[in-house]
Amino acid sequence: MALESPMQSFWEEVTCPVCLEDFTAPVTLECEHNFRQAPLSPQCRGTEQQGPLQPNQQLVKVVELAKQLSFQAAKRARWDGMCEEHQEAMKLFCEEDQTPICVAYDRSQAHMVVPLQEASQEYKEKLEAHLKALREEREKLLRRKTTAERKSQEYLKWIQVESQMIVAEFHQLRQFLEEHELRLLTQLEKLDEEIGRFQADTFRKLSMQISSLSEWIGELEEMCQKPASEFLQDIRSTLSRCETGEFQLPEEISPELEEQVSSFSQKTIALSETLREF
Known part of the structure; x- marks a missing residue:
């Protein structure tokens, strides 16, 4: 049994x-x-x-x-190669069902049947073609990866060099701006001193002229209060002094100082436009 x-x-x-x-x-x-x-x-x-x-x-x-x-x-x-139903070796392959079959397979169904080894070879060739295409695609990707890594390293190196150059350029620019600032402030300080001296001199001259004019006005007012006989004494001389005694007004600012102020203003405008470009 x-x-x-x-x-x-x-x-x-x-x-x-x-x-x-x-x-x-x-x-x-x-x-x-x-x-x-x-x-x-x-x-x-x-x-x-x-x-x-x-x-x-x-x-x-x-x-x-x-x-x-x-x-x-x-x-x-x-798939181990033995038909459980007929106890026959699986020597054929059904293309429709995609499965191995034995020689005792029911041929009444219109299915495409080929030898197992032939089907294996055919599908192996198809897979090899796909494998070849996939390997080529992988090689393309590997080359692309290598190129991308190289370019990435080049960009990183370029960024590092640019960064160092920018730091150096701005360091020099700061030095230049500090020196230029000191030079402009020095010029402005000198201009301030010259304007102060000119202003003090102008005030002094104006004060002297105002004082002299006040005295002359006082004399004339006092003369107008005298009797006619005294008033007419030396009247021609007095009128002559009035006609020839015109006071000359001092300049509000000298042409030299005005030119310096204008020149300095132009420098400030140019500096503002230059800095605005940054």
């Missing part, structure tokens, strides 16, 4: 002893026997079940596991 395979023994354990089908919604009797929703359990010889039927969920899980293992075993056996 041929020995049963472990899978066959497993299936006998998950098959209903009454209908000989795999357990679907199995239930358990009080006698602890399992069956597929039938009123009789031949294992305990009972003719009527006393008490409620208990669903056996654990057995449901075992049946599901058995189905999965059976499917995987059948699939593995087919």
Whole structure:
């Protein structure tokens, strides 16, 4: 007697002893026997079940596991080269079902069938073509990556050099601006001193002229108060002094100082326009 395979023994354990089908919604009797929703359990010889039927969920899980293992075993056996149904070697390949078949395969279906080795070689050539294209694409990507890395390094180096150059240029620019600022402030200070001296001299001259003019006005006012005989004495001389005694107004600012102020203003405007460009 041929020995049963472990899978066959497993299936006998998950098959209903009454209908000989795999357990679907199995239930358990009080006698602890399992069956597929039938009123009789031949294992305990009972003719009527006393008490409620208990669903056996654990057995449901075992049946599901058995189905999965059976499917995987059948699939593995087919690809291992032996037909489980006809016990023949898998020498052919069905293009429609994409699976190996034996020579006893039902030819009534209009499926394209080729020798297994021929199909293997054909698909291998197709895969080799794809592999070649993929390898070429990978080489392109590797070259692109190398180029990108080189350019990235070049840009990083350029940025570093530019950064150093900018720091150096602005350092020199700060030195130049500081020197130029000091020079302009010095010139402005000298101009301020010259304007101050000119202003003091102008005030002094104006004060002297105002004082002299005030004295002359006082004399004339006093003369106008005298009697006619005294008033007319030396009247010509007095009028002559009035006609020739015009006072000359001093300049508000000298042309030299005005030119210096204008020149300095132009320098300030030029500096503002230059700095605005930054």
